[in-house]
Amino acid sequence: MVPMIRRMRRVALLGVLAALCAAPALAQDKTLVMASTTSTEQSGLFGHLLPLFKQATGIDVRVVAVGTGQALDTGRRGDADVVFVHDTVAEEKFVAEGFGLKREPVMYNDFVLVGPASDPAKTKGNDIAAAFVKIAASNASFVSRADKSGTHAAELRLWQAAGIDIAKAKPAGYKECGCGMGPALNMGSSLPAYVFTDRGTWLSFKNRGDLTILVEGDRRLFNQYGVMVVNPAKHPHVKQALAQQFADWVTSRAGQDAIAAYKINGQQLFFPNAER
Amino acid sequence: MNSIADSLALAWQLITTADAALWRIVGLSLRVSATACAIGALAGLCLGAWLAVARFRGHRAAVWAVNSLLALPSVVVGLVVYLLLSRSGPLGSWGILFTPNAMVIAQSILVVPLIAALSRRLVLDGLRDGGDQLRSLGASPLQSALLMLVHERFGVLTVGLTAFGRAVSEVGAVMIVGGNIDGFTRVMTTAIALETSKGDLPLALALGVVLLGVVGLINGVIMAMQSRTSLEREVYV
Amino acid sequence: MSSDGVSTSRVAAPAGTVPHESDAAAPLVRLQHAGVRFGAVQALRDINLALHRGDRLVLVGANGSGKTTLLRLLHGLVPHEGRRDVQRSAQGREPVSAMLFQRPFLLSLSVRFNVLLGLWLHRVPRAQRGQRCARALQRVGLDALAARPARALSGGQQQRLALARAWALQPDILLLDEPTANLDPGAKREVERLIDALAADGVTVVMSTHNLGQAKRLATRVAFLDAGRLVVDLPVDRFFTDALPAEAARFLKGELPWSR
Numbered sequence: 001m002v003p004m005i006r007r008m009r010r011v012a013l014l015g016v017l018a019a020l021c022a023a024p025a026l027a028q029d030k031t032l033v034m035a036s037t038t039s040t041e042q043s044g045l046f047g048h049l050l051p052l053f054k055q056a057t058g059i060d061v062r063v064v065a066v067g068t069g070q071a072l073d074t075g076r077r078g079d080a081d082v083v084f085v086h087d088t089v090a091e092e093k094f095v096a097e098g099f100g101l102k103r104e105p106v107m108y109n110d111f112v113l114v115g116p117a118s119d120p121a122k123t124k125g126n127d128i129a130a131a132f133v134k135i136a137a138s139n140a141s142f143v144s145r146a147d148k149s150g151t152h153a154a155e156l157r158l159w160q161a162a163g164i165d166i167a168k169a170k171p172a173g174y175k176e177c178g179c180g181m182g183p184a185l186n187m188g189s190s191l192p193a194y195v196f197t198d199r200g201t202w203l204s205f206k207n208r209g210d211l212t213i214l215v216e217g218d219r220r221l222f223n224q225y226g227v228m229v230v231n232p233a234k235h236p237h238v239k240q241a242l243a244q245q246f247a248d249w250v251t252s253r254a255g256q257d258a259i260a261a262y263k264i265n266g267q268q269l270f271f272p273n274a275e276r
Numbered sequence: 277m278n279s280i281a282d283s284l285a286l287a288w289q290l291i292t293t294a295d296a297a298l299w300r301i302v303g304l305s306l307r308v309s310a311t312a313c314a315i316g317a318l319a320g321l322c323l324g325a326w327l328a329v330a331r332f333r334g335h336r337a338a339v340w341a342v343n344s345l346l347a348l349p350s351v352v353v354g355l356v357v358y359l360l361l362s363r364s365g366p367l368g369s370w371g372i373l374f375t376p377n378a379m380v381i382a383q384s385i386l387v388v389p390l391i392a393a394l395s396r397r398l399v400l401d402g403l404r405d406g407g408d409q410l411r412s413l414g415a416s417p418l419q420s421a422l423l424m425l426v427h428e429r430f431g432v433l434t435v436g437l438t439a440f441g442r443a444v445s446e447v448g449a450v451m452i453v454g455g456n457i458d459g460f461t462r463v464m465t466t467a468i469a470l471e472t473s474k475g476d477l478p479l480a481l482a483l484g485v486v487l488l489g490v491v492g493l494i495n496g497v498i499m500a501m502q503s504r505t506s507l508e509r510e511v512y513v
Numbered sequence: 514m515s516s517d518g519v520s521t522s523r524v525a526a527p528a529g530t531v532p533h534e535s536d537a538a539a540p541l542v543r544l545q546h547a548g549v550r551f552g553a554v555q556a557l558r559d560i561n562l563a564l565h566r567g568d569r570l571v572l573v574g575a576n577g578s579g580k581t582t583l584l585r586l587l588h589g590l591v592p593h594e595g596r597r598d599v600q601r602s603a604q605g606r607e608p609v610s611a612m613l614f615q616r617p618f619l620l621s622l623s624v625r626f627n628v629l630l631g632l633w634l635h636r637v638p639r640a641q642r643g644q645r646c647a648r649a650l651q652r653v654g655l656d657a658l659a660a661r662p663a664r665a666l667s668g669g670q671q672q673r674l675a676l677a678r679a680w681a682l683q684p685d686i687l688l689l690d691e692p693t694a695n696l697d698p699g700a701k702r703e704v705e706r707l708i709d710a711l712a713a714d715g716v717t718v719v720m721s722t723h724n725l726g727q728a729k730r731l732a733t734r735v736a737f738l739d740a741g742r743l744v745v746d747l748p749v750d751r752f753f754t755d756a757l758p759a760e761a762a763r764f765l766k767g768e769l770p771w772s773r
Contacts, residue, residue: 406618
């Protein structure tokens with residue numbers, strides 16, 4: 001009996017090792033790791049775009065979707081081959097530090113301010129800074145993600161543009177949930193409250209309740225995306241050729257058209273603006 | 277409440293429509309956790325048996341360390357493994373970050389203390405009854421310990437199921453080292469976390485129900501196998 | 514006391530013991546001023562005992578008097594003070610001991626595997642294991658139950674299995690710790706019969722028991738322990754007829770407290 005157990009253990013060990021060895025072998029065909037953001041992935045863009053890219057080039061893109069800061073950090077560590085985020089200042093720093101090759105603009109989407117249809121703070125229009133001033137003045141309820149995401153960073157910049165220092169003097173109705181876009185919208189829907197959100201999440205959000213878009217179209221609400229190939233000088237294993245193919249394709253006619261073609265409920269989400 | 281009823285209905289719908297994406301995710305969850313438990317069992321049972329009988333300076337410290345690691349948060353394991361496997365880390369050349377293999381490694385590390393601590397207890401309790409007899413028959417301390425594990429194999433099975441439960445239900449480690457890549461490293465728990473952060477709570481809950489259902493099915497099969505091969509045992513247990 | 518013809522220096526034997534007649538061979542196990550301590554408790558003290566081949570030594574005494582510890586000391590399972598010498602064969606082999614406990618510990622495997630396990634642990638060559646196992650089971654009458662789970666057996670059958678497991682090792686010394694204490698009269702008789710048969714085959718037997726009738730039936734020599742000391746060590750006929758030291762006499766009459 002006991003020799004039988006020893007044999008069983010040996011077999012189990014070999015089986016496990018074989019399974020572990022098999023997997024890396026499969027990974028040798030054309031794959032790419034892309035670090036991007038949760039809001040981009042959740043908008044559904046990648047589900048639409050990447051199959052087209054694969055058709056065109058045969059390359060499988062594996063998207064690791066995390067917060068903007070973490071995505072750039074992933075690139076710095078060399079754990080991704082290409083980085084695709086929406087924080088121009090941070091991206092330019094990334095390239096300046098030598099972690100990325102050229103930064104190329106790809107597309108923009110925009111943020112919108114949603115709120116209760118009754119609009120107690122009278123924010124409706126296309127001036128986001130004015131809207132924020134009115135919200136602060138009327139102590140209307142406002143839900144902020146407060147999670148250091150790209151959306152949160154954009155929101156804070158706009159409060160600054162409105163002349164309000166959130167860190168020092170929060171308006172009475174300002175609520176910080178430390179949560180993702182979906183839960184923040186849920187909260188806004190039930191309170192009700194104003195919420196600063198990206199259009200993509202809003203378009204696929206099902207639990208709107210009384211909320212509607214109140215402020216849109218302000219240039220300051222535009223959210224610019226950029227793509228960068230991770231610098232092989234820092235991380236020699238980076239699949240530079242494949243990563244460059246992605247950067248080239250997404251800024252090419254074919255890629256830009258694919259981006260424009262992505263719609264939710266008939267509404268276009270992302271607006272291609274590559275410099276080609 | 278409404279959303280729970282909705283979720284149960286949605287869960288049923290997911291199961292009956294045999295959604296291919298869902299079953300791929302379920303399959304990956306089971307494969308990763310089962311492999312991790314197999315590796316963890318190999319290491320953990322040997323470690324537990326050895327800790328039960330070994331006598332050396334620092335032995336008590338080793339037992340204390342294993343017992344304390346029972347409370348290791350999964351996200352901490354994930355972070356440590358991430359730092360090890362990152363290209364900027366010592367094992368970066370393996371290139372397995374953001375793949376299922378990294379997830380297996382992280383979950384194995386997670387379950388080894390659990391299996392070691394519980395199997396050590398099984399061995400000690402067994403040796404209290406039969407340690408003398410096995411020594412009399414000529415068994416070395418380690419042989420006695422391993423024989424106790426064979427003797428208490430149903431107890432060992434429970435330990436294995438406990439470890440599997442810990443592995444399949446954790447989200448912190450696999451999220452960090454796997455990256456929750458759609459179609460590649462997305463497992464049940466990371467999918468649930470994703471749907472939750474998207475605000476789609478009924479779907480998240482439904483996925484949770486599916487996960488529990490699958491694990492319940494596995495346990496049911498194991499119980500049925502057990503009672504078929506040990507009819508007499510039921511009388512004594 | 515008279516010298517036994519073997520040139521070892523010996524302290525005068527205490528009253529109530531008879532130094533054993535010397536065989537030409539040295540004893541299988543000899544204890545001299547041996548003691549066993551567990552932490553603060555002295556379980557055995559100043560034990561002088563020579564176990565010869567063919568002896569059937571029965572140990573009697575109250576619970577806690579040290580019978581089990583003495584069995585384990587003879588087996589070599591416990592660290593000890595004093596001297597414990599064993600007779601080695603021409604090849605330097607020590608005598609093979611096997612021990613039975615009051616409640617036999619059997620693995621949750623089949624009857625057959627339990628015997629095979631003992632053979633495997635003793636490094637018996639693979640080719641011989643099957644045959645020795647089968648013969649041992651036959652000897653105790655369990656060959657029909659070889660495939661049954663060992664734990665499903667009755668108390669008497671389990672003890673017989675323990676005997677088979679021990680006998681398969683071809684031991685020089687068989688040590689038994691109250692082997693029939695938990696058995697009904699029928700099973701008791703069976704087990705006694707087997708012990709008798711094994712002893713007749715030449716196995717040296719050391720057994721502890723509370724059953725004085727059993728001692729009379731099986732022993733060639735009886736020893737009485739009290740509070741860790743070996744107080745009496747006499748041939749069986751003399752043990753039950755001679756004038757004994759006070760504690761031993763009271764024990765036989767049932768007047769000693771049942772545990773010390």
